[in-house]
Amino acid sequence: MSDSKRPEENTPRGTRPAMPPGARPAMPPGARPAMPPGAGPAMPPRSRPAMPPGAKPSGDGKPRLTRKDFASDQDVRWCPGCGDYAILATVQRLLPELDVPRENIVFISGIGCSSRFPYYMNTYGMHSIHGRAPAIATGLKASRPELDVWIITGDGDALSIGGNHLIHILRRNLNVQILLFNNQIYGLTKGQYSPTSEEGKITKSSPYGSIDHPFNPVALTLGADATFVARSMDRDTKHLQAMLRRAHDHRGAAFVEIYQNCNIFNDGAFFQFTERDTKPHRALFLEHGKPLVFDEGRKGIRLDGFRPEVIDLTDGRWSIDDCLVYDETNRELAQIMARIFFRPDLPQPFGVFYREKRPTYEDLLHRQIAEVTARKGKGDLQALLRSGDTWVIEPEPAEATE
Ligand SMILES: Cc1ncc(C[n+]2csc(CCOP(=O)(O)OP(=O)(O)O)c2C)c(N)n1
Numbered sequence: 001m002s003d004s005k006r007p008e009e010n011t012p013r014g015t016r017p018a019m020p021p022g023a024r025p026a027m028p029p030g031a032r033p034a035m036p037p038g039a040g041p042a043m044p045p046r047s048r049p050a051m052p053p054g055a056k057p058s059g060d061g062k063p064r065l066t067r068k069d070f071a072s073d074q075d076v077r078w079c080p081g082c083g084d085y086a087i088l089a090t091v092q093r094l095l096p097e098l099d100v101p102r103e104n105i106v107f108i109s110g111i112g113c114s115s116r117f118p119y120y121m122n123t124y125g126m127h128s129i130h131g132r133a134p135a136i137a138t139g140l141k142a143s144r145p146e147l148d149v150w151i152i153t154g155d156g157d158a159l160s161i162g163g164n165h166l167i168h169i170l171r172r173n174l175n176v177q178i179l180l181f182n183n184q185i186y187g188l189t190k191g192q193y194s195p196t197s198e199e200g201k202i203t204k205s206s207p208y209g210s211i212d213h214p215f216n217p218v219a220l221t222l223g224a225d226a227t228f229v230a231r232s233m234d235r236d237t238k239h240l241q242a243m244l245r246r247a248h249d250h251r252g253a254a255f256v257e258i259y260q261n262c263n264i265f266n267d268g269a270f271f272q273f274t275e276r277d278t279k280p281h282r283a284l285f286l287e288h289g290k291p292l293v294f295d296e297g298r299k300g301i302r303l304d305g306f307r308p309e310v311i312d313l314t315d316g317r318w319s320i321d322d323c324l325v326y327d328e329t330n331r332e333l334a335q336i337m338a339r340i341f342f343r344p345d346l347p348q349p350f351g352v353f354y355r356e357k358r359p360t361y362e363d364l365l366h367r368q369i370a371e372v373t374a375r376k377g378k379g380d381l382q383a384l385l386r387s388g389d390t391w392v393i394e395p396e397p398a399e400a401t402e
């Protein structure tokens with residue numbers, strides 16, 4: 001990769017085509033800037049999104065958006081061949097089908113190659129602080145619950161510096177989508193090992209091989225009581241799109257781990273699961289209510305107690321009826337599947353591991369505010385700050401002069 005193609009890092013601050021600090025992305029025609037209550041001109045009615053230029057009205061008069069409407073005018077500056085391109089294209093293809101007004105969509109990222117994503121989306125967005133996208137998204141979603149908020153993060157961003165923020169947004173169950181681009185490396189900073197790099201990984205920061213035990217993001221997020229956990233891959237955009245749609249349909253924090261090839265610093269990390277010759281017998285696609293089969297129906301998975309094992313469906317000993325039927329609402333089963341992690345004896349699961357219904361944080365928050373307001377009346381912040389144990393610091397009396 002030539003330096004002129006390098007991501008963000010090599011571009012001097014302030015000169016990149018990206019937004020200067022404090023600037024906003026260009027708003028789609030007709031969109032309103034967010035204003036503090038009571039500020040600014042009278043707002044137009046809320047519901048009708050303006051038609052983007054060139055969009056044709058559909059039969060019901062709604063603007064019919066296309067993938068192109070979601071592409072920004074920014075040059076995409078990932079390395080040629082990077083898996084991020086496929087993920088971007090998949091998201092841009094999906095959004096027109098979700099029927100969310102474009103001015104209600106927000107992409108919030110941290111820092112990393114993957115976190116450049118919001119620049120390339122013609123929606124609202126924020127390329128924020130390393131690891132802090134969940135905190136910023138929490139603030140936004142809590143105050144503007146009607147917005148459709150997507151968090152874009154990398155394995156370093158989400159699991160190193162942002163590890164704490166990730167687990168808390170999951171347990172709180174904000175209604176957002178969290179897409180973790182896992183390339184098992186720090187791409188932006190040129191190839192240091194990350195919390196998902198395998199043991200023994202030789203990188204610039206682990207020249208004798210990493211001695212760190214890696215995170216398993218699916219197991220981690222299940223452990224944080226996430227209400228939706230899925231895994232997909234950049235090289236199967238049909239599956240990826242289906243997972244993103246499921247994540248969007250879920251009400252609550254929907255976590256999708258996406259295996260993403262960094263062809264510069266970690267090429268082929270997932271090829272055993274993604275490439276045509278090995279994918280059939282190394283990848284297992286979980287489908288709710290269906291028996292677990294792989295290798296084009298020649299093999300299946302059964303449980304021996306709590307241990308999953310491969311069964312051969314061709315030699316007459318086992319049949320499809322012996323295969324485990326997947327239930328994505330079963331937490332224990334999800335935990336078992338999550339633990340199939342780079343095991344040579346078992347195919348690696350992809351799909352929705354787990355989903356459950358649980359109230360969202362913003363619903364609980366607004367319900368609580370409404371209940372307390374009904375009981376105690378509208379609050380007065382100044383009065384609150386001056387109530388209870390407060391002190392006034394008086395200036396020292398001036399010393400008597402002789
Ligand atoms: C506070 C802070 N610490 C460290 C960095 C350096 N840094 C920038 S991106 C990054 C890791 C990004 O890795 P990942 O999230 O996996 O994203 P990728 O580039 O692989 O998509 C690091 C350590 C920084 N920008 N800010």
Ligand code: SF4
Pocket residue numbers: 007077078079081082083084113114183187188261262263264265
């Ligand atoms: S993830 Fe890797 S291939 Fe992709 S832009 Fe970053 S360094 Fe380049």
Ligand SMILES: [Mg+2]
Pocket residue numbers: 112154155156181182183184185186187194
């Ligand atoms: Mg990474």
